Amino acid sequence: xxxxxxxxxxxxxxxxxxxxxxxxxxxxxxxxxxxxxxxxxxxxxxxxxxxxxxxxxxxxxxxxxxxxxxxxxxxxxxxxxxxxxxxxxxxxxxxxxxxxxxxxxxxxxxxxxxxxxxxxxxxxxxxxxxxxxxxxxxxxxxxxxxxxxxxxxxxxxxxxxxxxxxxxxxxxxxxxxxxxxxxxxxxxxxxxxxxxxxxxxxxxxxxxxxxxxxxxxxxxxxxxxxxxxxxxxxxxxxxxxxxxxxxxxxxxxxxxxxxxxxxxxxxxxxxxxxxxxxxxxxxxxxxxxxxxxxxxxxxxxxxxxxxxxxxxxxxxxxxxxxxxxxxxxxxxxxxxxxxxxxxxxxxxxxxxxxxxxxxxxxxxxxxxxxxxxxxxxxxxxxxxxxxxxxxxxxxxxxxxxxxxxxxxxxxxxxxxxxxxxxxxxxxxxxxxxxxxxxxxxxxxxxxxxxxxxxxxxxxxxxxxxxxxxxxxxxxxxxxxxxxxxxxxxxxxxxxxxxxxxxxxxxxxxxxxxxxxxxxxxxxxxxxxxxxx
Numbered sequence: 262x263x264x265x266x267x268x269x270x271x272x273x274x275x276x277x278x279x280x281x282x283x284x285x286x287x288x289x290x291x292x293x294x295x296x297x298x299x300x301x302x303x304x305x306x307x308x309x310x311x312x313x314x315x316x317x318x319x320x321x322x323x324x325x326x327x328x329x330x331x332x333x334x335x336x337x338x339x340x341x342x343x344x345x346x347x348x349x350x351x352x353x354x355x356x357x358x359x360x361x362x363x364x365x366x367x368x369x370x371x372x373x374x375x376x377x378x379x380x381x382x383x384x385x386x387x388x389x390x391x392x393x394x395x396x397x398x399x400x401x402x403x404x405x406x407x408x409x410x411x412x413x414x415x416x417x418x419x420x421x422x423x424x425x426x427x428x429x430x431x432x433x434x435x436x437x438x439x440x441x442x443x444x445x446x447x448x449x450x451x452x453x454x455x456x457x458x459x460x461x462x463x464x465x466x467x468x469x470x471x472x473x474x475x476x477x478x479x480x481x482x483x484x485x486x487x488x489x490x491x492x493x494x495x496x497x498x499x500x501x502x503x504x505x506x507x508x509x510x511x512x513x514x515x516x517x518x519x520x521x522x523x524x525x526x527x528x529x530x531x532x533x534x535x536x537x538x539x540x541x542x543x544x545x546x547x548x549x550x551x552x553x554x555x556x557x558x559x560x561x562x563x564x565x566x567x568x569x570x571x572x573x574x575x576x577x578x579x580x581x582x583x584x585x586x587x588x589x590x591x592x593x594x595x596x597x598x599x600x601x602x603x604x605x606x607x608x609x610x611x612x613x614x615x616x617x618x619x620x621x622x623x624x625x626x627x628x629x630x631x632x633x634x635x636x637x638x639x640x641x642x643x644x645x646x647x648x649x650x651x652x653x654x655x656x657x658x659x660x661x662x663x664x665x666x667x668x669x670x671x672x673x674x675x676x677x678x679x680x681x682x683x684x685x686x687x688x689x690x691x692x693x694x695x696x697x698x699x700x701x702x703x704x705x706x707x708x709x710x711x712x713x714x715x716x717x718x719x720x721x722x723x724x725x726x727x728x729x730x731x732x733x734x735x736x737x738x739x740x741x742x743x744x745x746x747x748x749x750x751x752x753x754x755x756x757x758x759x760x761x762x763x764x765x766x767x768x769x770x771x772x773x774x775x776x777x778x779x780x781x782x783x784x785x786x787x788x789x790x791x792x793x
Contacts, residue, residue, distance in 0.1 A: 402663040403446060403792075404465035404540050411448050415467060418444040418665055420753075420788025427756060427783045435480040436525065436763065437784055444471035444665075450535060467664070469536035473553075474561050477702050479524035488512065513581050525764055526725060527586035528702040530594060530644055531561045538664030545604045547659045554595040557644065557706050558588030587726065592706045596642030606633040607658045630656040630683075636691060643706055646698040655689035662687055666744050667751045667790050687744040687753075695736040703727045703764055731765050749792035758783035 403415055422440040450468045488495045494511040497504060504512060532555025540547040560583075583589075631654070638649045655662075661669050671684045698709055705711035705726040737760035744753035759782050 401465055401540060401660055402667055402669050403467050404538070404663070413447055413449055414793055415446040415448065416667075416793055417791045418442070418446065418469070418471075418788065419790075420786050422755075422784055422786045424782075424784045426754075426785025426787055427758075435478060436759075436782065438476055438478045439784075440473065440475040442471055442473040442788075444469045444473075444536065452535070452537075464539050464541055466537060466539040469538070471534045471536055471551075472532075473534065474531040475529060475702075477525065477528040479526065488515065491515065509581075517582055517585060524766065525703060525727065527583050528557070528588075529559060529561060529586060530557050530702070531555050531559050532594075532596075540659055540664075544607070544658055544660040546601060547664065548599065548601045549664050550600075551598045552595070553598070553642070553644070554593075557592045557594045557701060558586055559591050585725070587701065588706050592643075594643040594701070594706060596640060596644040598638070598640040600636060600638045602653070602659065603635045603637070604632065604659060605635055606631065632656065632658050634659075636693065638693075638695070641708070643701060643708055643712075645700050645702070646709060647695050647700075648698070649693055649695035651691060651693040653689060653691035655687065656683075657687050657689075662744075663790075665790065666742060666753070667792075668744060668746045670746060670748070682745075685746045687742065689742045691740045691742070693736075693738045693740065695738070697732065697734050697736060700732060700763075703732050704729065727764055733761060733763055733765070735761075736763065737761050751790040751792075753786075753788050753790070755786035756783060757785075 420442055422437070424435070424438055446467055446469045448467055450470065451466075452468075485495050493515045494508045495504075496508040532553040534551050534553040534555075536552075537550045538547070539549075634653050634655070636649075636651050636653055638647075640647050655666075657666075657668060666687045666689065668685055668687045671681055676684060699707055699711075701707060701711075703726070710729075711726060739758045739760060741756045742753065743755075744751055
């Protein structure tokens with residue numbers, strides 16, 4: 262009964278307008294038209310499935326409570342603030358009815374009271390939008406319905422990735438050595454290019470604008486004894502306490518010769534991007550998409566690594582030969598990335614197999630904090646092109662976390678401290694398999710294969726790259742992610758371990774054992790999320 266009453270309150274603007282219009286002898290839409298006639302947007306089957314009642318039963322209840330037809334805006338406000346409604350997306354269907362009637366009235370303009378009527382309807386529509394957003398915040402984390410979200414800045418998401426965060430003592434400054442991201446979440450920039458596909462009322466979403474960077478390096482390690490044994494000039498300038506110019510040239514040439522045959526090459530990517538996070542209202546799937554554009558071969562990677570070594574890791578050696586990175590000097594690059602997570606077994610009886618009676622009985626016996634999902638990913642562009650899948654486990658359902666796994670705020674003060682900590686945390690483990698079609702950070706800038714360098718043009722030429730046969734096409738990774746939320750601040754830690762090598766060296770010389778990527782390798786991510 263409470264659900265039916267809430268529907269009546271949402272429909273009240275249409276009913277009130279009908280009374281006002283009738284007093285002006287103006288034609289108006291009858292109640293049956295709203296459900297069955299001029300507004301086909303309302304899915305009556307979904308309506309009945311969600312609420313357990315049919316639209317006809319709602320109409321019957323309306324007639325029994327006809328006094329609610331003339332509710333004022335203040336009465337609607339009071340009602341919305343004091344009732345709890347679980348279906349914000351069904352409310353969107355009813356919101357569409359109200360919005361369509363506003364459009365019809367604007368088009369008609371049949372009486373002098375038109376501006377007052379439209380303003381009255383618009384005020385009530387704004388109330389419905391505010392209430393939908395409030396309920397969305399309770400039932401989802403940061404997601405909003407496409408039609409009603411309008412916040413310019415929802416949260417700020419920042420993180421730094423570095424192999425120094427992987428395990429203590431494992432900082433090797435090699436392969437993916439570091440990255441960063443500043444991400445600003447918003448309800449704006451929806452960019453609904455295909456309004457009838459992927460943006461239906463069945464999804465809630467939010468967007469982001471972000472700035473990020475990635476840096477990749479070979480294994481830079483050498484000692485005085487090693488250089489002297491190989492006939493490399495090793496001389497320190499007493500004034501600068503650094504290598505003399507002839508010595509520096511000799512060391513750089515030595516390292517450059519070794520790297521060409523025993524290791525990967527330098528690479529970096531700095532970018533701006535627009536992100537989008539979606540969740541389906543049934544909680545069975547969520548999706549994140551990014552459109553990145555930026556520069557491969559810029560100086561940001563080198564500069565950031567130098568700052569970290571100078572101020573945070575004073576024992577680290579100076580990294581030489583960044584000028585040999587892929588696309589040194591800068592090459593324009595863009596990449597499109599999509600990741601879809603599909604709930605297989607989830608708490609709250611959510612599962613893609615939920616319609617099967619046997620599966621439903623099985624789900625009911627599962628622990629409430631067990632959520633198993635399947636991730637699917639695809640990326641294409643001039644940075645990397647790949648497809649992948651995997652399996653993941655998490656203590657939260659998709660509805661209970663944001664697109665970046667920020668957990669819901671715990672409002673139940675009756676929980677004991679340990680329970681509150683657990684409910685305020687996200688804990689997950691994800692295995693990923695990836696098939697690499699092209700990796701520009703190893704093979705040179707390209708889409709499915711490296712672009713040829715134009716020696717007659719003023720462009721950044723790649724000094725050297727790994728051959729196609731030396732790049733591992735089948736990659737396996739394991740990622741642990743942890744997050745903890747206190748009020749509006751969340752701190753998180755991710756740890757990614759590579760289960761196999763990204764590449765094989767060109768030449769298995771005696772140096773191979775020194776420079777080859779170890780079996781136990783990865784990187785960590787530390788970050789913060791600020792809800793505004």
